[in-house]
Amino acid sequence: MGEPSAAAGRRRIGVMGGTFDPIHHGHLVAASEVGSRFGLDEVVFVPTGEPWQKVDDRRVSPAEHRYLMTVIATASNPGFTVSRVDIDRGGPTYTTDTLRDLAVEHPDADLYFITGADALTAILGWKNPDELFRLAYFIGVTRPGHRLDSSGLPADRISLLEVPALAISSTDCRDRVADGEPVWYLVPDGVVQYINKHRLYRA
Ligand SMILES: Nc1ncnc2c1ncn2[C@@H]1O[C@H](COP(=O)(O)OP(=O)(O)OP(=O)(O)O)[C@@H](O)[C@H]1O
């Protein structure tokens, strides 16, 4: 796997895209670990507008709820920010568009796209995979139960990183809420309260 070389004078910005329905501590730990390991100046969380590979399977919560939960979850960390680019663009979310928009907003930065290793193996099925690897360096973080497999991917544009194993998924959080089980400590406290206030994920 290639390690990215530091370009003098350029900022390093991590990009953590996700549906975040809801955001949970697995996302936050992954962003924090990558930020520390790769010396990132900032990690931008980018909630999807329409996650086109998920909408057929289930009803995704409205983007504004997912955006606000992401803001609540990241608010206390000065190194974390949230971008609305994918929500405000409208239509299906493609990461090529995300990275192009962020490159325009941050012309002085190199972009590092952070993704679960499971998603990384599926990237060849995303829109314009060749362009993706020109626009950003990709970091795949391990998730419990998912094997690391980077075959077919450009070795000089990706790294794989083991992060502390957190067996949390948004699916599990939604199922727990629907079953009346607690999600305290799986998601940040403010997100628990937001879910309750807006009665999200009730059966
Ligand atoms: N526990 C975790 N540890 C590390 N990465 C994670 C974890 N959960 C999700 N990710 C990664 O975070 C990104 C955004 O994930 P997403 O918002 O789809 O959450 P999810 O938990 O995978 O959701 P769902 O269960 O609804 O599919 C993806 O790249 C995903 O692989």
Ligand SMILES: O=C(O)c1ccc[n+]([C@@H]2O[C@H](COP(=O)([O-])O)[C@@H](O)[C@H]2O)c1
């Ligand atoms: O660009 C694509 O075609 C594409 C297809 C599937 C997922 N993605 C991106 O991958 C990130 C994680 O997506 P998801 O669906 O696992 O929440 C998020 O930023 C998505 O926009 C991107």
